[in-house]
Amino acid sequence: MAGESQWITGEEARKDVHQFRHTHDAILVGVNTVIKDNPSLTTRLESGGKNPVRVVLDNTLRTPLDSRVVNDKAAQTIIVTGAMAEPERVEQFTELGIEIIRAETEKIGIHDMLKKLGDRGITSVYVEGGAEVHGSFLKERAFQQVITYIAPKLLGGKNAPAAYGGTGIARLEDTVRLEIKDVKQIGQDIRIIAEPV
Template sequence: MFPTGRYSLLGEHVFVCASLVILSSMSPRGHPGGFIFIEGGSAVHNDEHYMRLALDVAKAGVGQTSPNPAVGAVVVNGGTVVGLGAHLKAGEPHAEVYAIRMAGEKARGATVYVTLEPCSHYGKTPPCADLLIQAGVRRVVVATTDPNPLVAGKGIAKLRQAGIDVDVGVLKDEADELNRMFFHYIAAKTPFVTLKFACSLDGKIATATGESKWITSSAAREDVHRLRAQHDAILVGVNTVLTDNPKLTVRFGEKRKNPLRIILDTKLRTPLDAHVVADKEAETWIITGGVSREQAAAYERLGVRVFSMPTAQIDVRDVLRLLGEQGVMSLFVEGGSRVHDSFLRAGAVNEVIAYIAPKLIGGRGAPTPVGGLGFARLAEAVELDIRRIETIGPDIKIVAAPKRKEESLCSLALLKRSARSNK
């Protein structure tokens, strides 16, 4: 919870994250985004309390900071919060900058709680480690280290060399989860892939006649738009474009940006008057397989970027490498079923989000979330770890992650060992 006290805001452009209100841009008078603390409570709290507050603040930037991570910072002096800040957009000040500005002279001798190791290098902004040293803080509590080779322990080392006490690992798991997409991108150089689908209780994404609007409730669809806003890009196959003519934009809640739209279209069948080409509400890329420059030119004249892969058949792994090279950190895959099959078979999915409606559709001809021929043997099926189950309106939302192959093999070995011991 937010500490006891009164708070005022500078500027007019605000949005709400959890129980916190954060400025989303510079105010008309040039004041920095963030909180202004007026009168604080005096209750004594531990490190986890303040780090949870920093994590809450950091959530304000989720989906807006790419290719940077989302970071929150809290400055505490004498048991009182004197400064808070969040990184809200790439190229703008980091969380520590806003927090230290707000704290002013009260930063001297204070403890700073930050959800990610302070940077130690010059990028679009100066090093935050230097800022903390210059501010005269006494102690810095870091939730998790930054895997970026430009930082990777250097920020912590610089703080310690300056005589600042540094503690690392407070609420590490929560901080790692917050920036799981960033961490994956830094390690793999490819986007973090979220595969999403909505289906009936009997696993159908449409009726046998193709009707699919709407299987799930408006509450579930609104949640999907929130997730879209948290990703750099949305990907669908050309069949989804031909069948549904989707906009692939964020249309619920506060729209801070529309993600990049990516269409997998082997033979360039996307209509020139499709929403994703004609509406100009978001940038669109089409990834195709070995088409001529003349074919691509018609789309490029309309502002669409066309990437032609070296072979006629598009390989998902090549697509992810391309997107990684283009700086796409996170990818929201929304279908159709053949695209889902391709990503799962390639082992390219990091997270699965399923919305299940309390409806029974039936029909052997009704499509399911994962198409193709399926797996011939149960041992080949993609095993999932269920991370979270919740209800959204009348629907059920399941968040899961595919098990790594080594985890599945280890589980199989343990089962075999158990079977032998029980004989």
Template sequence: MSIDGKTAPRNRKGVLFTKFMKGNLPKLLHKLRAEVDAIVVGVGTVLADNPRLTVRFVEGKNPVRVVVDSRARTPLTAAVLNVKEAPTILVTSKKASEKKLKALRKMGVETIRCGKNKVNLSEMLRILHKKGIRTILVEGGAELRWGFFKERLVDELFVWVVPVVWGGKNAPTLVDGEGFTSLDKVVQLKLKHMEIVEDVLILKFNVVKQNS
């Protein structure tokens, strides 16, 4: 993200920080991908960036790609649906079109209905756990990250801060959503690691578990 906490421009088009992915940074990112069982993104990330979500630059197995997409808006031409590269699971709510889901399954994409109007993230994780998926990396976007923090489903947070100020009150931040309303409800973090690589500040936090 930028120094002012933005993860993309306000029009949400294009990848903001591509120019900073140089030197060892691509290897560090893809090493994270190679270490998890699955990568999770929201449909907004798919529509904005059309990512492949595969492991490159380092050796390692491609993780399962999981797209959280309540109404199955992911285009059939999306790169993440190319199951020849890695398995893909599309998680939807009951609002998703069965016709669209059938088309996805015909392409080899696994579909899971989970939630009435929007995807129930806690239930999704239980289903993924039953499939042998123990570790996940939530890459984006900001609304999905909020959902995970709101439901207290996060164990670690990795933040890469690039030396720019982007601005824009409507630009997406690291975590969007409605937000917490008081300090006693916020997610507390403990800094575990900090380093600078290619002018990018890399931070690793552990989430402080709180009694419910």
């Protein structure tokens, strides 16, 4: 995969993801996902469904002003940014109806951000990633459940996409042990739900 945006999982698994979106207060991605994919981050179920609040982690406010999450008004959007974000850029987003949460530090702290979301009544967050965001939540151990889809496709190479980015876990003894709670075949894909021990 040379950076092209395409589905790895099948249609049934993608519908399953929308069911999880429907059951959470918020869906969270990093700014790189917004820049690369321009997603709507809405719930698209045949029966309708609740659109979660869309949360974008963006240390320096690189979110494009013409992106769907800024303009489509399909759901509330919150951008969490670092303390060094330019005030003029913040104003551009607030004029478009986007709520900005500024971290007290240059980089966004996951636990601080989750507390600020909790203060706004957001108590369940569905983190869709990508790899750097997943890596941040893993490093801070700021998750209660991991939902993994495995597609019957093999990818390889040093540039293959990874589920978790960042610096990773240095020592085996520091890994997060998980207990598998559910394994289910969905279409041609496998969904595994696990929780920290």
